[in-house]
Each structure stands twice: as structure tokens, then as C-alpha cells.
Amino acid sequence: MPEPTAAPALAATRPAPAARPRRPRAETVAAYGLLAPNFGLLAVFVLVPLAGALLVSLQRTNGFGDGEFIGLGNYTRLVQDPVFWQALATTAGFTVVVTALSMALGLGLAVLMNSVLPARGLFRSVLILPMAVSGVATALIGVLVFDQNNGILDKLITAVGLPSVNWQSEPVPAFATIVLVTIWWRTGFNMLIYLAGLQGIGPDLHEAARLDGANAWQRFRHVTLPLLGPSSFFLVVLNVIYSFQVFDIVFVLTGGGPRNATNVLVTYAYDTGFVTRDQGYAAALGMVLLLLAAVFAVVQWRASRTRDLVE
Template sequence: MLLLGLFVLVPLVGAVSISLQATNGFGSGRFIGWDNYVRLFSDGLFWRSTLNTALFTLIVTPVSMAMGLGIAALLNSVLPARGVFRSIVIVPMAISGVATALIGVLIFDQNSGILDKMLKFAGLPSIPWQSGQGAAFASVVIVTLWWRVGFNMLIYLAGLQGVNPGLHEAARLDGANGWQRFRYITVPMVGPSSFFLLIMNVIYSFQVFDIIFVMTGGGPQNATSVLVTYAYDTGFVTRDQGYAAAIGVVLLLLTLAFTAIQWRISRTRDQVE
């Protein structure tokens, strides 16, 4: 509790205090009340970043969880060389976000990237990964999925280890095929793992920064700008720390609201069952 208070609560209180001030990076701020929060409503770039954050979350969270569950189910079966495949999927977890983004740059650079060289070799047109808005957003999503799937797989694999094999055997004797056993036994039995991963993936997606900052910097034309990159640019480039703190507080409130809703839904479902 002492560590949480020192490294979480104290900075949080400080951020809220700064969000109520007008600052320019030099000297002490001037108290302006809720003006920074009112300013958010008329800030088009804030809403664009919010929309990008929501879209990024809606794509990355379900896709990474579905891929993680599918790979975990395969690795929990009689798949040959399971240890090798498990290591390959987990390896990205040992790489930092910045290093992962640098690998993404090597792959998706539209001038000298590995992927575009392969496309040219195959006689296909190149893709504007840095200058095209949709392509830039897609490249960030792909690299993020590569980085996050291993974590989801590991949690799901641990959950699958606790599923009684007798349930699948009984379902098989009753005539259930592979998809039916997966749909009605595997998926419900890993429900607690899914709830945990849903919260963790959404929180990560809300706070994504390093991959986007290194790969695109929020461009082109703010196509990949998210709330954290916008707060960073506002606080450290334009030196408006008060407004950047207000963006951070709004992001915190959104994260807390989502977590509370999911927790309530999970408790209600458990009580009904």
C-alpha cells in the first residue's frame, strides 16, 4: 500500500491538480478550474484520437484473444513439436515495445521494408505503409497483434490445463464433433481467463504508445494518433502540460468505467449461473 500510494496515488493527485491549471512548461501554472476539460469538447484532434483509440481497441482486443485461444487449443492437443511452437509464439513477449516497433519499421517501411521488397519481387504493387492512412493503421495493428498474441495464448493455455479431459471424452461419446466441444466446453471453461484477458487487453489498448510512437508518430495526418500519443505531443512538444494532464485524466476515467462495467457484467453472469 505504501508503494502504491507513493508511485500511483501521489502522481495521480498531481496529474489531476495540473489538469486544473494553465501551463506553458515554464514556471508554475495558473489555476483555471475546469477550462481544460471544457476545451476537450471542441478539440477535433482529441475526438479523432479517441476514435482511433476505440477502433484500435475494438480490433486488437477480440482478434488477439481469438488467436490466443485458437493457438492455445492447438498447443493443448496432440500437436507435434508443441514445445517449439509454444516458444515461437512466446518469444515476442521477451521483446520490449520499442524493439518490437523497430522490427515493425524494418518490415513495413514503404521504401526499404522487407514486406515491400517481397511484394516487388512477386510483381505486386507496393503499399504506402507510412503515407497511407489506412495502411499505416493496419501496420500498427498487425505488429501489436504479433506482440500480444503470445501473452493471451499463455493465459489461455494455463486455463486449458485446468479443464477436465473427461468432459471432452463424455461429449465425444455423446456424438459432439470438434467444433461443438470447443464451443460448448472449451470456451465456457476458460471464461475466467477470458474475463482477465479482456480487461488486460482493453487497458493495454487504451494506453498503447510505444509501438505507435516509433512506427508512425501518430501520422500520417493523425490517422494513428491515439489518446496517449496526443497527450505526449501536447505535454512535451507544445508544452501544454495542463491540457495533457486533462487528456490523461479522461483516459483514466474511461479505463475505470470500462473495468467497472465488465466487472459488474461478470458478477451478474456468475450469480445467474
Template sequence: MPEATATGVPTTAVASAPAPVRSRARRPGARAEALAAYGFLTPSYVLLGIFVLLPLAGALLVSLQRTDGFGTGEFVGLANYSRLLGDALFWRSLGNTVLFTAIVTPASMLLGLLIAVLLNTALPARGIFRSLIILPMAVSGVATGLIGVLVFDQNSGILNRLLGTVGIDPITWQSDAVPAFVTIVVATVWWRTGFTMLIYLAGLQGIGPDLYEAARLDGANAVQRFRNVTVPLLGPTTFFLGVLNVIYSFQVFDIVFVLTGGGPAGATSVLVTYAYETGFVTRDQGYAAAIGFVLLLFAMMFAAAQWRASRTREVTE
């Protein structure tokens, strides 16, 4: 039998009694700091609600209606979304968007990384080269598209004129599907490589030279140092650029609209240009809003997949 203490309570009961929970003392001034933080965040949340959440809610409501943008629309539920399933041009636009993203995102990131590594070394006149590569960032998407028209126009473009001087037949950039798609890819990669290079260059300059020196002393050559030191340490930068590039690629509009207008015969039509044509040319704004929400869904899915892959890689490493 358990022994009793002087108070008559068994020793086992005393030993098994839970320890009293001590309340954590609040740090002086913590409440004031929390209120100040909420005060600083409130304007951002208000702007987010007014300019992002409310328009999204309105667009969702429009996507459930049949409307031309004038007067009161007719509520049709999910009819606009079910209509997407049998829309061949929608699926072609979606395929073009995915293909565009699959080509432009890795191409611009790879070129940006290679140029950043090159310009991070003791290259003569590297400041001039940096400025030249970053220069397209100062040009809008519409201006980039117009530059692309000057270069790729099949009748009077600079490139076809150069090809004609060496005896090569002019390429029908706007009349054939593959050349037309190539023009928007090349123009977009040229436009976005400078931004990618700038972000990668900032990441490279944050890597200490002692790591490269240690790898060099261990006998690693330039390729091994790049693969085992540079690439892993640029992982967060790569993830950031990957998410931005995927989201932008799904939202591309201006370059495609100016260069090809989605033609020929929908060969370069992407989801945003198709939504624009549906909403502002044929005036079927309920259906256009449904296309926009599907676009948002795909962009979020890609971003979530990239985030999950990045987190999984960090855990396994």
C-alpha cells in the same frame, strides 16, 4: 387473558421476549494474525500511495492549471477539460483509440485461444512452436515497432520488396491513413498474441480431461466440446485477458510512436501519443494532464463494464 407464570409475568410476554445476544468469542491468536496481515500489507500500500496515488493527485492538480512545466502554473479550473469538447484532434485520437481497441483486443484473444487449443493437443514439436509464438513477449514495444518499420517501410521495407517481386505496386504504408493504421494493428496483434496464448494455455491445462471424455460419450463433436466445455470453463481467463487487453490498448504508445508517430495527419494518433505531443512538444502540460485523466476515465469505464458483464453472466448461469 394471558396466563401468568409463577413469577407473575404473562406467558405471552415471556414468549415474545428477545433471546439474549451472545457475544462471539474471539479465536485465540486472531488479533496477532490480523496485525501480522496488516504488517505484510503495509509496504504494498505505502508503495501504492507513493508511486500511484500521489502522482495521480499531482497530475490532477496540473490538469487544473495552465502551465508549460516550468515555474508556477495559472489555476484555470475545468477550462482544460471544457477545451477538450471542441478539440477535433482529441476526438479523432479518441476514435482511433476506440477503434484500435475494438480490433486488437478480440483479434489477439481469438488468435491466442485458437493457438493455445492447437498447442494443447499432441502436436509434434509443440514445444518449439510454443517458444516461437511466445518469443515476441521478450521483445519490448519499441523493438517491436522497429521490427514493424523493417517490414512495413514504404521505401525499403521487406513487405514492399516481396510485393515488387510478384509485380504488385508498393503500398504507401506511411503516407495513407488506412495502410498506416493497419501496420500498428498487425504489429500489436503479433506482439500480444503470444502472451494471450500463454494465459489461455495455462487455463486449458487446468481443465480435467474427464469433462471432455464425458462430452464425447454424450455424442458431442469437437466443435460442440469447444463451445460447451472449453469456452465456458475459460470464462475467468477470458475476463482477465479482456480487462488487460482493453487497458493496454487504451495506453498504447510505443508501437504507434515508432511506426507512424501518429501520422499521417493524425490518422494513427491515439490518446497517449496526442498527450505526449501536447505535453512535451507544444509544452501545454496542463492540457496534456487533462487528456491523461480522460484516458484514465475511459479505461476504468471499459474495465467496469467488462466486470459487470462478467458478473451478470455468472449470476444468470
């Protein structure tokens, strides 16, 4: 027999060649190149102003000249400010009422528009028409309707013999005006998102549930609603964040009055920063508002079990 050669042993002990560094793929380079302008705009128009607002919130300044650094003094003042707590409570109440009602109405209208209703296209166009109108224009329409002196609604109420309502000078009616106008403005968008979700649900699921003996309500409760989880998650986050940032409708309709009854966090920050010129304190209000919105988004993301539910 021939003797075994030592070549395999030498090959086993020979060091492996050094791995060449991987070059980035052309697709990755192209992707970063396409994203770079967006990240640049995000940094210039969001991150840099955000850092500036944080810096201003640590100062006592009126916007002119150099501010005086006071650390967390503005945030300590927030805790002791009764107007801030009132504005926070008003913002929270406004958020809960508007989000719940606008989403419920949007879901109901989406179910109706997804049915065999005649002239559905026309009704859909009418319902989403407020989406094409700006917030200021929507608020001006609300003024035409709810003005306590010359408003259309007040004239209709007095025409049927009912007493007029002080829409702008009483706290509860004033709060009701901003809620009603906001719901009218936002329901169409909620309906559109829910309608897209409904049209993505296959009819075979409802047919299978019907064959199993489920009635219309049971099919809606146990089939439709769970599959609309991603749409509901998206709308809850979007509606809550918008409600915390509402400004134009409140500013035009009531200006935050009467007696701060409709004063939300953004209108309070605006008055503080641009009327009384206490811009350091206004920046602190803005940072608190940002923190509340971010905390809610994170909590909602972690708590929602249906955000990724698909058919």
C-alpha cells in the same frame, strides 16, 4: 424440603464483566507489516502522482513556474477539440480490432498447442518469444518490415510484380501496420493464458459430452468456451486497458501520422505535453484516459457472468 437459596437470583442480577478488548493477532500484524511497503510504494508512485496530475489538469501551465488555475477549462476544451475526438475514435478502433484478433488467434493457437501437435514445446517457445522483447524493440522490428522505402515486405511485394504500398504516408496502411505489429506482439501472451486455462479443464467433461453424442465443435462451444470464462475475462480487461495506453509502437512506427490517422490518446497527450508544452491540457487528456479505462473495467466486471466460473 429445603428452601431454595437466593444465590441463583443474585447471580442473575449480577452485571456481566466488561468484555476485554481484543488484541490483534500476530498473523494480522505480520500481514499489515508485509503489506505496508507495497502500500507505501503505491501511494508514492501512483496515488501522489495521480493527485498531482489531477491538480495540473485544472491549470493552464507549460510546466515552468506557477500555473494559472482555470477549473474545468481544459475539460471544456476537450469537448470542442476535433483532434481529441479523432484520437479517441482511433484508440477505440485500435482497441476493438487488436483485442478481438489477438484473443481469437491466441485461443486458436492455445487449442493447437494443447493437442497432440509434434514439437509443441518448440512452437510454444517461438510463439511467446515476442513477450521477451520490449515494445520499442518490437516497433523497430516493425519498421524493418513495413518501411515503405527499404522495408522487407515492400521489397517482397515489388519482387512479385505488385505495386508498393505507402505504409507510412497513407492512413489505412499506417493504421494496419500498428495493428499487425501489436497483434504479433500480444498473441503469444493471450495464447499462454488460454493454454493454462485449457490445461485446467478435466478430460472427463469432454469424455462425458462425447458419450452424450456431442461432436468436436459442440464440445468446444458448450464445454471449453464456458470454462475459459475467467481467462477470457482477464484477457479482455488486460488487452483493452493496454490498447487504451498504447504508445511505444505507435510512436516508433508512425508517430501518430499521417494527418493524425494513427494518433491515439497517449501520443496526442505526449505531443501536447512535451512538444507544445501545454501540460495542463495534456494532464486533462490523461485523466480522461484513466476514467475511460476505469469505467470499462467496472462495466466488464459487472457484466461478465463467467469470470468466476470454474470446473
